[in-house]
Amino acid sequence: MIWALAILLGCQLAGEVCARALGLPVPGPVIGMVLLFGLMTAFRGLPRLVTPTAQTILTNLSLLFIPAGVGIVSQLDQVAQYGAGLAAALLGSTLLSLVAGVLTFRAVARLMGDRA
Amino acid sequence: MTDLPDLWAYLQQGALLWLVVTLAAYGIGDAAFRRAGRSPWVNPVLVAVVLVSAALVGTGTSYQTYFEGAQFVHFLLGPATVALAVPLFANLHRLRAAMVPMLAALVAGSVVAMVSAVGIGWLCGVRGAALVSLLPKSATSPVALGVAETIGGIPALTAAMVILTGIIGAVVVTPLYNAMGVRDWRARGFATGVAAHGIGTARAFQVNETAGAFAGIGMGLNALVTALLAPVVAHWLF
Incomplete structure (x- = not known):
């Protein structure tokens, strides 16, 4: 548990350092995610060490969105001004993305001889 | 007292x-x-x-x-973002087996989500930082917030957009794909994870196990793609 946390936070730290030092536009934790993925392919014992802690965090992932989500109270002027436009954008783009993703997957799978 | x-x-x-x-x-x-x-x-x-x-x-x-x-x-x-590497790694064999269709669907779903959100928002009169905040809304929250900050959006507004996107995706996905007649659970799940991140993934797991696993992969990969492409798309659009 302690080592798993140290590894997760260590990967994040390395990612943050990397992002700042190299001026990358990618958030540090995302670089940390790629780093952990690489480390798990390199070290056999690592997946078993980090999996229980990672799963505990990911099971309660929803909780972690709340502080940021509540930030909407500081943005009520934006919501009042653009609420309808934002709602239309969310609904439209989510539908379009769902359709584009599934059709592309099927089209490419079919091109590769998949008949599922 | x-x-x-x-x-x-x-x-x-x-x-x-x-x-x-x-x-x-x-x-x-x-x-x-x-x-x-x-x-x-x-x-x-x-x-x-x-x-x-x-x-x-x-x-x-x-x-x-x-x-x-x-x-x-x-x-x-x-650390939760870093932890997303774990389910991605656990599904490595599925990832390899359907690599090409997934990568194509990933790019299509991710780019369509970003461009159409900003496009529709702009058409409906959304301007300024609020418009920029829409761009990363299909990525999972920790990534979307980081991206919003990097490209000049309002992280607090993006957070709310991300959550609403997930809820919309979770509600519409099953009737939508049934109406389209798509029966490939890998395709359905993967596209759901790309478009509607963790909330969509949770929904996919309720409908079908395979769809859920692929949704998880889609969410993880789109986190990466949004982080990489959003600054480019933002630079190109704004």
Whole structure:
């Protein structure tokens, strides 16, 4: 548990350092995610060490969105001004993305001889 | 004996009160979600955000004061993003088997989500930082917030957009794909994860195990793609 946390936070730290030092536009934790993925392919014992802690965090992932989500109270002027436009954008783009993703997957799978 | 206004002033200064409120609101949201038979309409995050926001507005507390307590929860988004590597790694063999269709669907779903969100928003009169905040809304929250900050959006607004996107995706996905006649659970799940991140993934797991696993992969990969492409798309659009 302690080592798993140290590894997760260590990967994040390395990612943050990397992002700042190299001026990358990618958030540090995302670089940390790629780093952990690489480390798990390199070290056999690592997946078993980090999996229980990672799963505990990911099971309660929803909780972690709340502080940021509540930030909407500081943005009520934006919501009042653009609420309808934002709602239309969310609904439209989510539908379009769902359709584009599934059709592309099927089209490419079919091109590769998949008949599922 | 301290009188009530003094006690309130003390609680307002400390981080503890709002930390407890955040956890309790999530507990209530989660209980409501289970009580409603895990209906995507009763999203625990949405319930909790509404409850906490009402408490803040009701007590006249500023978001800054609230965040002093809630930052301890917020901080965990960083290691949670790193932890997304674990399910990605666990599904490595599935990833290899359907690599090409997934990568194509990933780019299509991710780019369509970003461009259409900004396009529709712009057509409906959304301008400025609010428009930029729409760009990363299909990525999972920790990534979307980081991206919003990098490209000049408002992270707080993006957070709300991300959660609403997930709820919309979870509600429409099953009727939409049934109407389209798509029966490939890999394709359905993967596209759901790309478009509607963790909330969509949770929904996919309820419908079909394979769809859920592929949704998880889609969410993880789109986190990466959004982080890489959003700054490019932002530079190109704005």
